[in-house]
Amino acid sequence: MAHARTIASLDGRLEMEPRASNAGVAAIRRFWRSAPLGVGSAVFLVFMGLIAILAPWLAPYSPLETDYLATQAPPTAAHLLGTDHLGRDVLSRIMYGTRVTLTVSLASVGLGAALGMIWGIASGYTGHRFDMVSQRLVEVLMSFPTLILAMLLLVSLGAGLLTVVIAIGISQVPLATRITRSVVLATKEMSYVEAARCVGASPSRIMTRHIAVQCVAPLLVIATVNLGAAIFAEASLSFLGVGVPPPTPSWGNMLGGVLAQSFDPPWWLVIFPGLAIATTIMAANLFGDGLRDFLDPKTGQLGRR
Amino acid sequence: MSRYILRRLAIAVPTIFGITVLIFIAMRVLPGDPLAMIGSQGQSTRVLTEEELASARTSLGLDRPLYVQYLSWLGDIARGDLGYSFWTSEPLSDQVLRRGPISAQIAIFAVIISWVIGVPVGLLSAVRRNSWLDNVSRLVVTTTMAVPSFWLGLVMVLLSVRLFYWRPPLTITQLWEEPLVNLQIVLGPAIALGIGLAAVIMRMTRSTALEVLGEDYVRTARAKGLGARALVAHHVFRNSLLPVITTSGVAIGGLLGGTVATETAFGVPGLGTLLVEAMTTRDWMMIQNLVLLYALIFVVVNLLIDLSYAWIDPRIRFT
Numbered sequence: 262m263a264h265a266r267t268i269a270s271l272d273g274r275l276e277m278e279p280r281a282s283n284a285g286v287a288a289i290r291r292f293w294r295s296a297p298l299g300v301g302s303a304v305f306l307v308f309m310g311l312i313a314i315l316a317p318w319l320a321p322y323s324p325l326e327t328d329y330l331a332t333q334a335p336p337t338a339a340h341l342l343g344t345d346h347l348g349r350d351v352l353s354r355i356m357y358g359t360r361v362t363l364t365v366s367l368a369s370v371g372l373g374a375a376l377g378m379i380w381g382i383a384s385g386y387t388g389h390r391f392d393m394v395s396q397r398l399v400e401v402l403m404s405f406p407t408l409i410l411a412m413l414l415l416v417s418l419g420a421g422l423l424t425v426v427i428a429i430g431i432s433q434v435p436l437a438t439r440i441t442r443s444v445v446l447a448t449k450e451m452s453y454v455e456a457a458r459c460v461g462a463s464p465s466r467i468m469t470r471h472i473a474v475q476c477v478a479p480l481l482v483i484a485t486v487n488l489g490a491a492i493f494a495e496a497s498l499s500f501l502g503v504g505v506p507p508p509t510p511s512w513g514n515m516l517g518g519v520l521a522q523s524f525d526p527p528w529w530l531v532i533f534p535g536l537a538i539a540t541t542i543m544a545a546n547l548f549g550d551g552l553r554d555f556l557d558p559k560t561g562q563l564g565r566r
Numbered sequence: 567m568s569r570y571i572l573r574r575l576a577i578a579v580p581t582i583f584g585i586t587v588l589i590f591i592a593m594r595v596l597p598g599d600p601l602a603m604i605g606s607q608g609q610s611t612r613v614l615t616e617e618e619l620a621s622a623r624t625s626l627g628l629d630r631p632l633y634v635q636y637l638s639w640l641g642d643i644a645r646g647d648l649g650y651s652f653w654t655s656e657p658l659s660d661q662v663l664r665r666g667p668i669s670a671q672i673a674i675f676a677v678i679i680s681w682v683i684g685v686p687v688g689l690l691s692a693v694r695r696n697s698w699l700d701n702v703s704r705l706v707v708t709t710t711m712a713v714p715s716f717w718l719g720l721v722m723v724l725l726s727v728r729l730f731y732w733r734p735p736l737t738i739t740q741l742w743e744e745p746l747v748n749l750q751i752v753l754g755p756a757i758a759l760g761i762g763l764a765a766v767i768m769r770m771t772r773s774t775a776l777e778v779l780g781e782d783y784v785r786t787a788r789a790k791g792l793g794a795r796a797l798v799a800h801h802v803f804r805n806s807l808l809p810v811i812t813t814s815g816v817a818i819g820g821l822l823g824g825t826v827a828t829e830t831a832f833g834v835p836g837l838g839t840l841l842v843e844a845m846t847t848r849d850w851m852m853i854q855n856l857v858l859l860y861a862l863i864f865v866v867v868n869l870l871i872d873l874s875y876a877w878i879d880p881r882i883r884f885t
Binding site: 398401412417493502519520526531532543546 | 581584589593709714716731821822823826830833842845848853857860861865
């Protein structure tokens with residue numbers, strides 16, 4: 262398997278050599294060869310992104326428009342996925358929910374990776390006492406179950422779109438810090454860094470120009486792999502009623518309270534938002550796995566440990 | 567062995583200290599104080615006047631300096647006093663004793679289910695690599711890993727209402743009171759969580775078993791004529807166990823968070839639903855101590871897992 266992949270990628274490289282001017286296309290082609298599923302899910306995620314951006318034009322109704330004559334209506338031609346207990350169109354709400362899902366997951370994963378990178382580089386490069394203390398702190402953060410940590414942060418920050426991003430982002434920081442630090446520790450000893458130090462480069466220059474670059478690829482992989490986890494976290498928090506507050510539609514809060522409202526809840530209110538969550542998480546996971554295998558198999562194992 | 571345990575315990579102590587500090591900071595320093603959270607709800611809920619707030623602060627000891635509050639909180643915890651609910655004045659320890667066993671049962675059953683499904687399927691999948699069985703199980707794993715367990719729970723409840731016109735009971739019934747009723751409450755969430763966890767376990771078992779299958783000692787065992795069954799049972803299984811246990815440990819963090827959402831999906835009166843109730847009613851002492859409880863459970867579980875390594879793998883014990 263690994264063997265076949267190497268050959269495939271070598272093959273791709275040989276092929277692209279003559280028209281190296283178009284490196285981006287070539288990279289995508291190689292990605293397609295090594296992980297067709299990853300490309301498929303990337304296309305799916307882009308499609309979701311388009312829905313999020315174009316929601317006002319695509320959605321048949323406003324997500325907040327209530328129709329008291331058609332509450333909890335089953336799927337019909339007028340409401341393709343039915344309506345909820347206030348008569349709001351489920352399809353439109355799912356389309357608008359895409360915005361929350363993608364914004365929160367991308368922003369929180371970005372925040373987590375950025376903070377983790379800064380912290381990890383500072384900790385790994387500085388070493389000594391700072392490293393000791395900050396690693397203990399990472400351990401403390403890691404000893405909270407992720408969702409519980411996010412809930413704790415949300416209690417103190419208050420529920421809202423931005424605070425959900427911060428809470429999920431911070432709960433992803435420890436892993437990003439650990440990974441960055443391990444890359445930094447390995448890079449720090451390399452001769453080119455030593456050379457830079459000899460030439461008289463300042464520590465801040467070495468950290469930003471020589472070491473940070475090395476951390477980008479592994480962090481990119483971790484961030485992508487975490488994308489699914491972030492979508493899951495947002496959905497869970499909103500489901501529990503501590504995440505994105507209503508009436509803003511999010512897939513999680515659409516599921517919240519459905520079962521409490523009646524003994525026999527309308528099936529379309531349970532099935533459709535959940536399907537949206539599951540397919541998107543699956544696409545994110547497959548894309549992350551594909552990217553990891555493509556970029557660096559070793560990093561993946563580090564992240565999964 | 568005892569030295570290893572001592573060293574591992576010594577690491578856990580500062581971590582626990584850090585946890586208490588972090589929780590305290592999050593609960594007190596960031597939003598003003600807990601009463602400000604309650605008082606600022608406005609609109610439909612009743613709002614306390616300034617005098618009422620001030621007297622409530624004094625009676626709860628919130629007017630003391632922060633470090634005094636922190637130390638007295640630690641003292642209470644150390645004495646096993648988990649405080650009272652702000653709204654109902656019910657001691658939290660009563661609630662924990664009543665609901666804790668239910669949540670513990672859910673988590674333990676989920677882990678058992680995940681092992682019973684995940685380990686054999688993972689081993690089989692590795693031994694028969696790229697067979698139809700392997701491909702099917704990998705497809706199932708990819709799918710299940712994407713399904714949030716709380717949604718799986720919702721779908722399970724929906725199905726049982728549709729098929730049997732039955733929903734799991736919402737009461738608190740312990741295993742030692744009425745075992746059958748208790749199982750009706752506990753099994754649903756345990757299955758929903760266990761299936762998701764089984765996917766993770768299966769994936770990990772498969773990849774480590776594949777690694778082990780490539781080892782020299784496996785080839786030697788095969789060369790000396792050991793049957794496939796004995797090979798897997800004696801050589802592959804035990805050596806693949808360690809990473810699987812590690813994964814379970816990491817996954818238990820997710821499981822503890824997952825129980826909160828899954829319990830809510832089923833309406834099971836466990837610790838998770840208690841935490842959610844506390845959060846929606848802003849019952850700060852409950853939130854503070856429940857979060858601490860969850861973190862402590864996670865620390866203890868990780869500690870036990872580390873110790874179990876040493877027990878399983880002598881190499882760790884003697885380094």
